[in-house]
Amino acid sequence: MVSRVTDDYVDMVTAGCLAVCEPAFWAGFDRSSVHGFYDYFCQLTEHEPKRAAKFGLPHFTWLCINPKESEDVKLAEEVLAIIPKFLDRPNVLGIGEIGLNKNSRNEMKVLEMHVDLAARHEQLILVHTPHLEDKWKGTRLIIDVLQSDRRIKPERCIIDHVEEHTIQMVLDAGFWAGMTLYPESKCTSARAIDMVEIYGNQRIWMNSACDWGVSVPLAVPRTALEMRRRGHSAEAIDKLIYQNPARFMSQSPRFKLPKA
Amino acid sequence: MIQQLMTRQQVLDLYFMEARAKLIDLGAFLDRVERASGDEDFRMKAFRAALTELAKANPHKAKSILMALSDPTTEPIPAATIKAASGAWPGSG
Numbered sequence: 212m213v214s215r216v217t218d219d220y221v222d223m224v225t226a227g228c229l230a231v232c233e234p235a236f237w238a239g240f241d242r243s244s245v246h247g248f249y250d251y252f253c254q255l256t257e258h259e260p261k262r263a264a265k266f267g268l269p270h271f272t273w274l275c276i277n278p279k280e281s282e283d284v285k286l287a288e289e290v291l292a293i294i295p296k297f298l299d300r301p302n303v304l305g306i307g308e309i310g311l312n313k314n315s316r317n318e319m320k321v322l323e324m325h326v327d328l329a330a331r332h333e334q335l336i337l338v339h340t341p342h343l344e345d346k347w348k349g350t351r352l353i354i355d356v357l358q359s360d361r362r363i364k365p366e367r368c369i370i371d372h373v374e375e376h377t378i379q380m381v382l383d384a385g386f387w388a389g390m391t392l393y394p395e396s397k398c399t400s401a402r403a404i405d406m407v408e409i410y411g412n413q414r415i416w417m418n419s420a421c422d423w424g425v426s427v428p429l430a431v432p433r434t435a436l437e438m439r440r441r442g443h444s445a446e447a448i449d450k451l452i453y454q455n456p457a458r459f460m461s462q463s464p465r466f467k468l469p470k471a
Numbered sequence: 472m473i474q475q476l477m478t479r480q481q482v483l484d485l486y487f488m489e490a491r492a493k494l495i496d497l498g499a500f501l502d503r504v505e506r507a508s509g510d511e512d513f514r515m516k517a518f519r520a521a522l523t524e525l526a527k528a529n530p531h532k533a534k535s536i537l538m539a540l541s542d543p544t545t546e547p548i549p550a551a552t553i554k555a556a557s558g559a560w561p562g563s564g
Binding site for chain 2: 279312313315318341342345347348351352374375376402407408409411440441443
């Protein structure tokens, strides 16, 4: 995880994590050219897998230009042009995390370009939805874009960062729903479990925010602990934090886990 | 089908103290804002509107609060001039 220290990998393995799945995202600053993305994709497909492998942690990744840098359509076109060179790397699961940030016309254009790229190369899709006041609108727009491309199969797309006001529309449209867990400001463990209890545990997964802001790489194991406190069975917890993500990612032939 | 594993008493035992602390924090935040000089902006208007959702007999209060703070429009904006979110929709002000 490019934004985290090696200790986080150690903690994840100690907590029982069997793999790490890292989407391409914002670097905390805007990259000045396509060359910055080339280096970043090398980092995601060459260097991070080696760093994680030192602790027995398989590392998988997704590639894209993230929505926060999608206002510059020319740069986005250049970045999309180099992505196919990396799609055959052994740890690449698909295109992501694409999506929207401020729901602008250019972000929409770049989202459509990514969806087309994923369709042409038969890739899984991981979608980021906007945060806070922009999420409801952005999620609607994203679903419209995905549904308007007939090549896209909903069961091969996960729409992440769902919250109470967006989870229903994502599941009703046949997509997987991702809940990214944060210690503050966004979806907490307690709220994520509430949503599972209300909407069921099919086509849902949880993931730990591991970005430049305040975030906790062990958020998923801690949520498993909270599920136990609420009385959820070991089987129910295993389905949510292991079986479900493994089922979704196994649609990529490159997703392989060592036998437990 | 909703899966509710805990009784109401168990939910209170597990979460009441945490919710109590957040409720007091909320009151302290409102006091802090009101002690300060100057005008409120669109965020506090949306915040106060969202607060009213808490007192309603509605089984989806979290969703209603999120919607009260959300952009309800459906068309893309012309251009993204900032990256950050403010937490409330300026158009509601």
